Amino acid sequence: MSVLEVRNLTIRFGGLTAVDGLNLTVNEWEIVGLMGPNGAGKTTAFNCITGFYKADEGTVVYRGRDVTKLPPHRKAALGIGRTFQNVGMVKSETVLENLLTAQHIKAGYGALTALTGVGAVRQRERDLHAHADAILELLGLTEVRNRPLGSLSYGTLKLLELGCALATDPDLLLLDEPSSGMGPEEAHELGDRLLALRKELGVTMLLIEHHVPLVAAVCDYVYVLNFGKLLAEGDPDHVRSHPEVVAAYLGGEAPEALAETEVPAEQAEVAVATPAAAPTRSGGRGRRRKESA
């Protein structure tokens, strides 16, 4: 069964339909990209999948279980982790405290027991500290363990946010523009890191991304949204040269845009937005793996 299955998701704000009948599937160990121009509805869809917005129509199914109506903290407890577009963390705390907070679900003791300070609580706190240190080491952030967030650079904060999302022990990780604010080198490193995370921790990921080389390097499958509707889906290389996708990003009509690209129309084999025409997916092992095999 798939890890995440979104069927006919529709979200309206008053008269505006932000997301219109979105169908999206993420299979085990896949890294799936969600692209589209600004305002296409990507973050809105994310917010709905994670429980911050209510869906007007449609369902979100996680590992076979309908989670459409669950509140965010319940989804987090089930294993759906996420990052935020503008670095969402507890700004008044230190790095370590953020990592400890993120492990809330796995704390292993009840709230009222916590206040008694019994040995079990102390032991669990030690465990949580150890796990936090492990994450810091995994991401190379051990140096900043006790710093308040205000003294960190943007790149470090983004990395830390990833670490906090990992600390929630997620099964499915939703990343909202993880490479925003990064230059090409940093984005490349991020790509390596994401692949390593998948390999070492077995996390399935769904990314909102604008950075095309990153998507190409990392994603097994891509969905493109425009004005809330699914525009195209498929292999990253093919999707990026789809005339309508190019037109959506650059403006202008599709044939015009196609004329700008180097790929002749016959070779632009891409799925249009119908499930029947979707190409077979390359399985969850990622494109990189396939090439190296």
Next chain:
Amino acid sequence: MSADTQLLTGYDAGAARARFGGWLARAAASLPVLWLVLLLPRHADDWTNNAIFAAIYAMVGLSMNVLVGYTGQISLGQQAFLGIGALTAANVVHTGTNAPDPFTFALGIVAAVAISAGAALLLGGIALRIRGLYLALVTLVFGAVTADAIFTIPALNGNDAGVSAYRPSALQSNYSYYLFALAMVGICLYVDVWIRRSKVGRGLIALRDNELVASAYGINVLGYKLLGFVLSGAMAGLAGGVFAFWSQEFSDKDFTAAAGFNKALIFVVMVVVGGLGNRAGVVAAAAFFALIDPLLAGLAHHTGWLNYYTDHKAYISNIIGAGLLLQTVIFNPGGLGQVLRPFTRWFAGHRFSLHDDHGDAAAAALVGAGDVRA
């Protein structure tokens, strides 16, 4: 990679702890503090009385700290919980002119905590729907209405004459009652330490800062908000129980109209001047506000201004309190806690340093004095 962070100062909050010699020095340094807290009250009986009052205020301060400092809610009616605690304790014990036995006394205190926590739960439920400034107003109204409507019910306030609340025989003397009050403060401090050290405090602070992120971390925001109110109400209720047996009576006059409103304001001033989220600062500020009246009275006595002082003492402490509040809010958002932080951290075993990024950042974030640079 991006781990090339900018080091602002050389101070690292996680640096090695003190060694044996260091601990010895700290033990020696804490002796004057211990003397002040434990032994001074023994020598002067009216000081003991004031010291108990300071202990009561310290507990209220800690309760405000949990609600305003950690959970980020606002309470302009905290005196209601103090009063509910006192009312409950006095009425449960209700032994008229006899001293109660220890069991009944304990029951009274526990009931005070429980009922006050329950009332706080009610207020918390309201706080889930109403936020920010409107909530401030609702707590103000809640405080006033509770005092005026509930504390004045004849069945509960001894038909307007007050309900007597005598201490059990073991705690008759002022000094022994003071030790009891200190023990209660100790319980509140212990719970506060464990709030901060566990997922409870982290959950409260996370939801204060950013509810969305908190729920993404799996924190049940609604549940924890209520928990914040309940913990705050419990502590204030405990303070109320101690208060009832300190004055040895429950009288609604202490909590209604002007007296109640004054307390509400002082409690807010206390926690802001102490420094939101800072335990030591809040306790110090609370003690200060509790003792300011006897201190100034003593000063007035010696300098011959006593009559003037006695006539105007409420207003004088208003001016001082207000002045400190404005000074803290405008110039020194970290409050007394920020001033004390180098010392409290030293006592906890760290190196003495006047710079503390973490504390300053936390307090500044709490009052929004600047943006965290991202």
Next chain:
Amino acid sequence: MHELAGSFSTQINLLTPIVSGIANGAAYGLLGLGLVLLYKSNRIFNFAQGEFATVAAIVAYVFDRGTGWVPKVPYFAAIAIGVATAVLVAIATERFVIRPLFHRPRVVLVVATVGVALFLMGIEGILPYPQTASLRTISDVLNVRSYAFKVDGVVALDQDLAKLGALTVLAVAAFVFFRYTATGTAILAVSQDATAARVVGISVERISMTTWAIAGLLGGVAGVLLAVPPAGSVTPGSITGLTLTVAFSAAVLGGMTSLPGAFLGGILIGLIEAFANADHSFVPGLNSLPTAQAEVAVAVVLLLILLVRPRGLLGQEA
């Protein structure tokens, strides 16, 4: 026939609470106007509004009586000086407390106004004047017998009429001010986006000062009208302690961003209070406590309105 007679006496019974409700409501509305103004412009609750009122009352009283080195001046001059003092106090608050905290979270500013209120109470308290005295009413001054309108045995005092009249005039004036004048529009602009307002040439500092000056004016007028017998006095904190909570409730009820709302809210709360006090008690057991009854009624209504419609009856934002 019996029924007709019954309903007629009910009508008379209704008049008393209606009249006293409107009279008190006018007082709350007067304070509420200043509160709504500052909320509209600064997005804060000004807990010192009641003290602006008391300051005006005290100064007016002192100049009216002529105590110490303060000369005795004609009544209306004393009133004017009182209101002017309130305006000055408000301007000082803006300059020394509000402006340094302009960009902080609103809660911080509210706490600061609490500090200002406490501070003013303290200063008032140490000044040498009889604290339990009251200001003279207009009818005292004009040396006419207190006009009392008698409607089927119900009495309306002229001071109450003055309050209602002042409230109406001020509310209309404020409404017109915000809708139709340049300064009023500028105030709203600054409240929505100070930086953008600056960019189009509005002096944020001057607008801020003007706003608070007007708030001081509104508070001052409220003070000199309220500090009269039977219930009012020039005691420090009296207007704050007795009226502020209710004034806030009135403003919230009407909607904190709506000036007509403050008017409406004030009258409404006054009526609710009056009816809760009347013999139609709906909370059994609290009969002996008229204040408590009324307060509980007001609190319950306030809470219900906030829970169901967070922006109040006429307000535009939650």
